[in-house]
Amino acid sequence: MTVKVAVLGVGVMGANHADQLTNLVAGADVTVINDYDDERANAIADAIPGARVVSDPFDAIVAEDVDAVVIATPGPVHEKQVLACLEAGKPVLCEKPLTTDVESSLEIVKAEAALGKQLIQIGFMRRFDDEYMKLRALVESGELGAPIMLHLAHRNPAVPDHFDSAMIVKDCLVHEVDCARFLLGEEIKSVHILKPRPNSNARDGLQDPQFAIFEMESGRMVDAEAFVTTGIAYEVRSEAIFERGSAQIGLDVNLVRKSAPGIWGGTVTPGFKERFGRAYHDQLQRWVNAVKRGDETGNYVDGPRAWDGYAAAAVCDAGVRSLTTSTRVEVDMVDRASIPGA
Structure with a gap:
């Protein structure tokens, strides 16, 4: 199985994730790129064979050629994007912060728990x-x-x-x-x-x-x-x-x-990137591996969870x-x- 990934937000962090998923991580293909800056999105997508740009992040999340999502967009938009991933039943690796306030982070913890699946991983790469x-x-x-x-x-x-x-x-x-x-x-x-x-x-x-x-x-x-x-x-x-x-x-x-x-x-x-480059790679590789196992286990993450994002916010x-x-x-x-x- 190859995990087809949408990367939302391709600034410094998102572009690094897209590059590692394409060139270093086994078992993953970046199929969709999204960014509020269309020129930047197209520049990243042009360097990834088979990738396309989707201008609306919510369209990117529900796209048929997307199995999982990496969120590297600005913090204030994380809440709606993570909830959209939960609604679509798609695993998501969300860069910190989970959300920008404690209340919405807690609501996401509750929403994921109600699904009975572990879909959210937080990008605390030092672990x-x-x-x-x-x-x-x-x-x-x-x-x-x-x-x-x-x-x-x-x-x-x-x-x-x-x-x-x-x-x-x-x-x-x-x-x-x-x-x-x-x-x-x-x-x-x-x-x-x-x-x-x-x-x-x-x-x-x-x-x-x-x-x-x-x-x-x-x-x-x-x-x-x-x-x-x-x-x-x-x-x-x-x-x-x-x-x-x-x-x-x-x-x-x-x-x-x-x-x-x-x-x-x-x-x-x-x-x-120089200090934690290997950690970013291992984080992505273990996440992709967990997504592959998820249908059997109900756990699509291998690392810090939504609770850890909520605790950090608090x-x-x-x-x-x-x-x-x-x-x-x-x-x-x-x-x-x-x-x-x-």
């Missing part, structure tokens, strides 16, 4: 990265005892001019939210966003960097730095502190060089409120057990 999987396995093994704390860092060289302080929470810290939940296997209870002195290179009014404190359900503590105007490179690091040791990932230590006159160092990853909502009020804010979430199948 497919080899280093993150090894750190999660170390946590689960108990080899170093119980984890006590996590230190997380997310640094970008720059962000677009339209980025505001809340977007740092919703578009950058959201990854650390999912990493904390993934690595520790529990929900986040509260968020406190601290505001250091802004970077002089940050645009006026942009609170950058930000420092978040997550309190987990068990009482474990997580700190997460988001610094998106470093002007240097793309850095993502995680360190877990255990009862009997520690472990760190994201150090970029494949090559460390020493040279005269007294220079020590190497290179730093220039961007997210934590980020609390984070934005904390950013505004400079106080610790409790995360307001329903009990997962109250939604059978979530």
